Amino acid sequence: xxxxxxxxxxxxxxxxxxxxxxxxxxxxxxxxxxxxxxxxxxxxxxxxxxxxxxxxxxxxxxxxxxxxxxxxxxxxxxxxxxxxxxxxxxxxxxxxxxxxxxxxxxxxxxxxxxxxx
Amino acid sequence: xxxxxxxxxxxxxxxxxxxxxxxxxxxxxxxxxxxxxxxxxxxxxxxxxxxxxxxxxxxxxxxxxxxxxxxxxxxxxxxxxxxxxxxxxxxxxxxxxxxxxxxxxxxxxxxxxxxxx
Numbered sequence: 001x002x003x004x005x006x007x008x009x010x011x012x013x014x015x016x017x018x019x020x021x022x023x024x025x026x027x028x029x030x031x032x033x034x035x036x037x038x039x040x041x042x043x044x045x046x047x048x049x050x051x052x053x054x055x056x057x058x059x060x061x062x063x064x065x066x067x068x069x070x071x072x073x074x075x076x077x078x079x080x081x082x083x084x085x086x087x088x089x090x091x092x093x094x095x096x097x098x099x100x101x102x103x104x105x106x107x108x109x110x111x112x113x114x115x116x117x
Numbered sequence: 118x119x120x121x122x123x124x125x126x127x128x129x130x131x132x133x134x135x136x137x138x139x140x141x142x143x144x145x146x147x148x149x150x151x152x153x154x155x156x157x158x159x160x161x162x163x164x165x166x167x168x169x170x171x172x173x174x175x176x177x178x179x180x181x182x183x184x185x186x187x188x189x190x191x192x193x194x195x196x197x198x199x200x201x202x203x204x205x206x207x208x209x210x211x212x213x214x215x216x217x218x219x220x221x222x223x224x225x226x227x228x229x230x231x232x233x234x
Contacts, residue, residue, distance in 0.1 A: 004161070033221065042121075042208050042224030043162075056221075091162070097220060105152075106222065108162040 004109035006092050012115045013082055020078045021112040025094030032075050033106065034067055035091040036060065043091050049075060050097070082116045089113045119144045119211050123225035130199045131233050137184075138194045138228045140209030148214040151185065151192045152222065156206040165207070168192065170214070196230075204232045 005024040013019050025032050030051050035043035046065070047057045051072035061067075064082075069075040079086055090113075093106040120143045130136035142151070153165040168176045168185050175183050180200075184193045196203055206229050210222040 031220070035222075040226065042210075042226050043222070044224070045221045048221060095220070104220070105164050105167065108154075110159070110161040 004092055004094055004107050006090075006109035006112045008112060009110065010113045010115070012117065014117050015084060016081055018078065018080045019082060019114060020076055021090050021092075021114075023075045023077070023092030023094075023109060025074070025092070026096075026107055027073070029094035029096045029107070030072070031095050031097045032069055033093045033095075034075070034077050035093065037089040037091055037111070038087075046077075046090075079114070082114075084116045087114055087116045119146075119149075119213070119223050121209050121211050121223050121225035123209055123228050125228045126226070127229045127231065129231040129233060130196070130203075132199055132201060134199055135195060135197045136199055136230065138196075138207050138209075138230070140192045140194070140225055142190050142192065142209070142211050144190070144211065144213075146213055146215065150212045150214060151183075152210040152212070153181070153183070153192075153194045154208045154210060154224075155203075156208060156227075158205070162208070166194065199232050201232050201234075204230055206230075 007022045033048040034046040037043040049069040064080045067077045089111040091111045092109045095104045095106050122141045149170045151168045154162045155165045156162045166178045166181050180197045182195045206227045208227045209225040
Protein backbone atom coordinates (compact mmCIF):
# COMPACT_ATOMS: atom_id res chain seq x y z
CA UNK A 1 0.00 0.00 0.00
CA UNK A 2 1.39 3.37 -1.02
CA UNK A 3 -0.59 5.48 1.42
CA UNK A 4 -3.22 8.09 0.60
CA UNK A 5 -3.12 9.25 -3.02
CA UNK A 6 -4.61 12.46 -4.36
CA UNK A 7 -5.08 13.52 -7.93
CA UNK A 8 -4.38 15.93 -9.49
CA UNK A 9 -1.62 17.44 -7.41
CA UNK A 10 -2.17 20.85 -8.90
CA UNK A 11 -5.10 22.30 -10.83
CA UNK A 12 -5.26 25.74 -12.38
CA UNK A 13 -8.68 26.83 -13.56
CA UNK A 14 -10.59 29.93 -14.53
CA UNK A 15 -13.29 31.38 -12.35
CA UNK A 16 -16.63 29.76 -13.03
CA UNK A 17 -15.26 26.39 -14.12
CA UNK A 18 -15.93 23.10 -12.32
CA UNK A 19 -13.13 21.03 -10.84
CA UNK A 20 -13.00 17.56 -9.32
CA UNK A 21 -10.41 16.08 -7.01
CA UNK A 22 -9.95 12.42 -6.29
CA UNK A 23 -8.66 10.73 -3.15
CA UNK A 24 -7.67 7.08 -2.84
CA UNK A 25 -7.32 6.21 0.85
CA UNK A 26 -5.44 3.34 2.40
CA UNK A 27 -7.47 0.32 1.36
CA UNK A 28 -8.49 -0.98 4.77
CA UNK A 29 -9.43 2.44 6.15
CA UNK A 30 -13.16 2.94 6.68
CA UNK A 31 -13.10 6.65 7.42
CA UNK A 32 -12.11 9.39 5.01
CA UNK A 33 -11.80 13.14 5.62
CA UNK A 34 -11.47 16.20 3.45
CA UNK A 35 -9.71 19.31 4.74
CA UNK A 36 -8.95 22.67 3.15
CA UNK A 37 -5.73 24.54 3.82
CA UNK A 38 -5.26 28.15 2.73
CA UNK A 39 -1.94 29.96 2.73
CA UNK A 40 -0.64 30.60 6.21
CA UNK A 41 -3.39 28.63 7.89
CA UNK A 42 -3.80 25.18 9.31
CA UNK A 43 -6.10 22.66 7.65
CA UNK A 44 -9.81 23.17 8.24
CA UNK A 45 -12.30 20.31 8.32
CA UNK A 46 -14.71 20.10 5.38
CA UNK A 47 -16.44 16.73 5.55
CA UNK A 48 -15.98 13.08 6.37
CA UNK A 49 -17.23 9.64 5.36
CA UNK A 50 -17.68 6.46 7.30
CA UNK A 51 -17.51 3.86 4.54
CA UNK A 52 -19.83 5.29 1.84
CA UNK A 53 -21.93 7.45 4.19
CA UNK A 54 -21.21 11.16 4.44
CA UNK A 55 -21.80 11.82 8.13
CA UNK A 56 -20.86 15.46 8.63
CA UNK A 57 -20.31 18.57 6.55
CA UNK A 58 -18.70 21.77 7.75
CA UNK A 59 -20.37 25.13 7.22
CA UNK A 60 -17.32 25.86 5.06
CA UNK A 61 -18.75 23.45 2.51
CA UNK A 62 -21.05 25.68 0.48
CA UNK A 63 -23.67 24.42 -1.96
CA UNK A 64 -21.08 24.58 -4.71
CA UNK A 65 -19.10 21.80 -3.05
CA UNK A 66 -20.10 18.15 -3.21
CA UNK A 67 -18.25 15.07 -2.04
CA UNK A 68 -18.92 11.41 -2.66
CA UNK A 69 -17.49 8.08 -1.68
CA UNK A 70 -19.65 5.78 -3.79
CA UNK A 71 -18.36 2.36 -2.83
CA UNK A 72 -16.64 3.22 0.40
CA UNK A 73 -13.28 3.26 -1.30
CA UNK A 74 -12.08 6.33 -3.25
CA UNK A 75 -13.70 9.72 -2.80
CA UNK A 76 -14.25 12.73 -5.03
CA UNK A 77 -14.61 16.38 -4.11
CA UNK A 78 -16.24 18.54 -6.77
CA UNK A 79 -16.35 22.32 -6.74
CA UNK A 80 -18.81 23.93 -9.14
CA UNK A 81 -18.56 27.47 -10.46
CA UNK A 82 -15.20 28.04 -8.82
CA UNK A 83 -14.39 31.38 -7.22
CA UNK A 84 -11.00 32.90 -6.46
CA UNK A 85 -11.66 32.30 -2.78
CA UNK A 86 -11.66 28.57 -3.46
CA UNK A 87 -7.93 28.70 -4.14
CA UNK A 88 -6.39 26.43 -1.52
CA UNK A 89 -4.81 23.07 -0.87
CA UNK A 90 -7.40 20.32 -0.52
CA UNK A 91 -6.18 17.55 1.75
CA UNK A 92 -7.56 14.07 2.08
CA UNK A 93 -6.91 11.84 5.07
CA UNK A 94 -8.02 8.38 6.10
CA UNK A 95 -8.02 6.15 9.14
CA UNK A 96 -9.50 2.93 10.45
CA UNK A 97 -12.05 3.62 13.16
CA UNK A 98 -13.02 0.90 15.60
CA UNK A 99 -15.46 1.56 18.39
CA UNK A 100 -15.08 5.04 19.89
CA UNK A 101 -12.02 5.73 17.78
CA UNK A 102 -9.33 5.98 20.39
CA UNK A 103 -6.11 7.74 19.53
CA UNK A 104 -6.21 6.50 15.93
CA UNK A 105 -4.05 8.55 13.63
CA UNK A 106 -5.03 10.16 10.36
CA UNK A 107 -2.86 9.43 7.36
CA UNK A 108 -2.80 12.38 4.99
CA UNK A 109 -2.32 12.60 1.27
CA UNK A 110 0.01 15.16 -0.31
CA UNK A 111 -2.95 17.33 -1.26
CA UNK A 112 -4.44 18.85 -4.40
CA UNK A 113 -3.60 22.50 -4.87
CA UNK A 114 -6.29 24.56 -6.60
CA UNK A 115 -5.53 27.90 -8.20
CA UNK A 116 -8.53 29.85 -9.50
CA UNK A 117 -7.63 32.67 -11.87
CA UNK B 118 -15.85 24.95 20.05
CA UNK B 119 -12.24 24.03 20.53
CA UNK B 120 -9.45 26.32 19.37
CA UNK B 121 -5.73 25.74 18.94
CA UNK B 122 -3.23 28.60 19.03
CA UNK B 123 0.35 28.56 17.82
CA UNK B 124 1.87 31.93 18.60
CA UNK B 125 5.19 31.43 16.81
CA UNK B 126 4.78 31.81 13.03
CA UNK B 127 8.48 31.05 12.48
CA UNK B 128 11.31 29.58 14.48
CA UNK B 129 14.93 28.95 13.66
CA UNK B 130 17.38 26.50 15.20
CA UNK B 131 20.94 25.52 14.48
CA UNK B 132 21.71 21.97 13.55
CA UNK B 133 22.25 19.76 16.63
CA UNK B 134 20.60 22.30 18.93
CA UNK B 135 17.26 22.06 20.73
CA UNK B 136 14.13 24.02 19.90
CA UNK B 137 10.70 24.22 21.52
CA UNK B 138 7.52 24.99 19.62
CA UNK B 139 4.57 26.33 21.59
CA UNK B 140 0.91 25.40 21.41
CA UNK B 141 -2.05 26.32 23.57
CA UNK B 142 -5.62 25.17 23.22
CA UNK B 143 -9.00 25.93 24.58
CA UNK B 144 -11.57 23.29 25.42
CA UNK B 145 -14.21 22.51 28.02
CA UNK B 146 -13.70 18.77 27.60
CA UNK B 147 -11.67 16.64 29.96
CA UNK B 148 -10.84 13.81 27.60
CA UNK B 149 -9.12 14.50 24.31
CA UNK B 150 -6.03 13.87 22.23
CA UNK B 151 -3.30 16.23 21.13
CA UNK B 152 -1.02 15.82 18.15
CA UNK B 153 1.93 17.43 16.46
CA UNK B 154 2.07 17.02 12.70
CA UNK B 155 4.95 17.90 10.41
CA UNK B 156 4.36 19.17 6.87
CA UNK B 157 7.53 19.37 4.74
CA UNK B 158 7.37 21.64 1.68
CA UNK B 159 5.17 20.12 -1.04
CA UNK B 160 4.88 16.87 0.88
CA UNK B 161 2.23 15.20 2.92
CA UNK B 162 1.57 15.85 6.56
CA UNK B 163 2.95 13.19 8.87
CA UNK B 164 2.41 12.54 12.55
CA UNK B 165 5.29 13.46 14.83
CA UNK B 166 3.87 12.66 18.26
CA UNK B 167 0.56 12.29 20.09
CA UNK B 168 -0.61 12.65 23.66
CA UNK B 169 -3.69 11.30 25.39
CA UNK B 170 -5.05 13.87 27.85
CA UNK B 171 -5.73 11.25 30.52
CA UNK B 172 -2.05 10.32 30.63
CA UNK B 173 0.09 12.44 32.90
CA UNK B 174 3.33 11.19 31.42
CA UNK B 175 4.66 13.28 28.57
CA UNK B 176 4.96 11.46 25.25
CA UNK B 177 8.36 10.96 23.64
CA UNK B 178 9.38 9.70 20.22
CA UNK B 179 13.12 9.53 19.74
CA UNK B 180 14.30 13.17 19.45
CA UNK B 181 10.79 14.55 19.86
CA UNK B 182 9.10 15.08 23.20
CA UNK B 183 6.20 17.10 24.51
CA UNK B 184 5.53 19.13 27.62
CA UNK B 185 1.83 18.61 28.30
CA UNK B 186 0.37 20.91 30.94
CA UNK B 187 -3.31 20.03 31.15
CA UNK B 188 -4.32 22.69 33.65
CA UNK B 189 -2.59 25.38 31.61
CA UNK B 190 -3.90 23.87 28.35
CA UNK B 191 -0.41 23.92 26.93
CA UNK B 192 1.22 21.37 24.65
CA UNK B 193 4.72 22.28 23.50
CA UNK B 194 6.99 20.22 21.26
CA UNK B 195 10.70 19.90 21.95
CA UNK B 196 13.03 18.79 19.17
CA UNK B 197 16.45 17.73 20.37
CA UNK B 198 19.58 17.39 18.24
CA UNK B 199 17.87 19.19 15.36
CA UNK B 200 18.59 17.92 11.86
CA UNK B 201 18.24 19.56 8.46
CA UNK B 202 15.38 17.18 7.70
CA UNK B 203 13.38 18.66 10.57
CA UNK B 204 12.80 21.83 8.56
CA UNK B 205 9.06 21.99 7.90
CA UNK B 206 5.75 23.47 9.03
CA UNK B 207 4.66 22.04 12.34
CA UNK B 208 0.99 21.94 13.25
CA UNK B 209 -0.49 21.35 16.66
CA UNK B 210 -3.88 19.64 16.56
CA UNK B 211 -6.69 18.75 18.97
CA UNK B 212 -9.21 15.97 18.78
CA UNK B 213 -12.10 15.25 21.09
CA UNK B 214 -12.29 11.79 22.62
CA UNK B 215 -16.08 11.94 22.91
CA UNK B 216 -17.87 9.19 21.07
CA UNK B 217 -19.66 10.38 17.97
CA UNK B 218 -17.62 13.55 17.47
CA UNK B 219 -16.34 12.47 14.05
CA UNK B 220 -12.77 12.27 15.35
CA UNK B 221 -11.94 15.35 13.32
CA UNK B 222 -8.85 17.38 14.04
CA UNK B 223 -8.73 21.08 14.87
CA UNK B 224 -5.42 22.55 13.80
CA UNK B 225 -3.42 25.59 14.80
CA UNK B 226 -1.99 27.98 12.22
CA UNK B 227 1.40 26.31 12.23
CA UNK B 228 5.02 27.19 12.99
CA UNK B 229 7.57 27.20 10.22
CA UNK B 230 10.83 25.72 11.51
CA UNK B 231 14.10 26.57 9.79
CA UNK B 232 17.22 24.55 10.55
CA UNK B 233 20.53 26.25 9.86
CA UNK B 234 24.04 24.88 9.65
